[in-house]
Amino acid sequence: MNIEPGHELPDLIKHPTTRQLVQYAGAQGDFYEIHYDQEFARSVGLPGVILHGLLKAAFLGQLVTDWLGERGTLKSFEVSYRGIDVPGRPYRCRGRVTSVVGGRAELEVWGEDPEGNRTTVGTAVVELTA
């Protein structure tokens, strides 16, 4: 498969649940209550528990590494969280190659909620194995 500008990565659709948020809180060691305590989350003005930004980053990391496989190495990865996401709704991770220069490819990646809002946006740079 050629890696060239405009190439779209296969979508990765995740189905986060409250159970996954608890599992992730434990695995990362982030016990901020907005990720598992509905009452606490509402007390700070949220609609209920929300996904960890870093969990959405992990989803987008998987989008890139699933696509890249053994063809190269991830060199940098940057995400910006633009909106909140709640469990029980599918999270669609998408990406496309924006440039390929000298064995390095730059990608744009983003995560969408079911309405198509890009609640996480970012970029990644991969070094392709010659």
Place this chain on the structure above:
Amino acid sequence: MSAAPPVIDRLRARIGTPGPPTTAVVEAGHLKAFAEAIGDSYPRWLTEAPPTFLVALAPVTAHLPEAEEYGKGWLNGGNRFEYLEPVKVGDAITAIGKLVDVYEKTGSSGNLLFIIFETEYFNRHGRTVARLRGTAIRR
């Protein structure tokens, strides 16, 4: 008794001062639990750290109790990872974090405090394996 200086000034005074180093060994069980938690079954992650694993190895933000005087909750604004060497099971990784910027912005729903931090991760040979930059927001 004089009032304490504003939170933003107290945080700004800490910009650039590295926090205490923390060292942790990348354990197979932790890699497995992390990969399961993010739902990524790529077999390589049983022996090598997936892209965001380092955040699970050391605290990603300096402990900033004074920041909690501002607003009522935390939000994560963004993260940037830079990878220099792969991190594998059994590696002892040392993390050193510091504040790099603190500033206030007026948003549509009130004031926000932005706290930018950087963490550098070293292996046992003292080589940098990765860097993380994060934006924490108090709202």
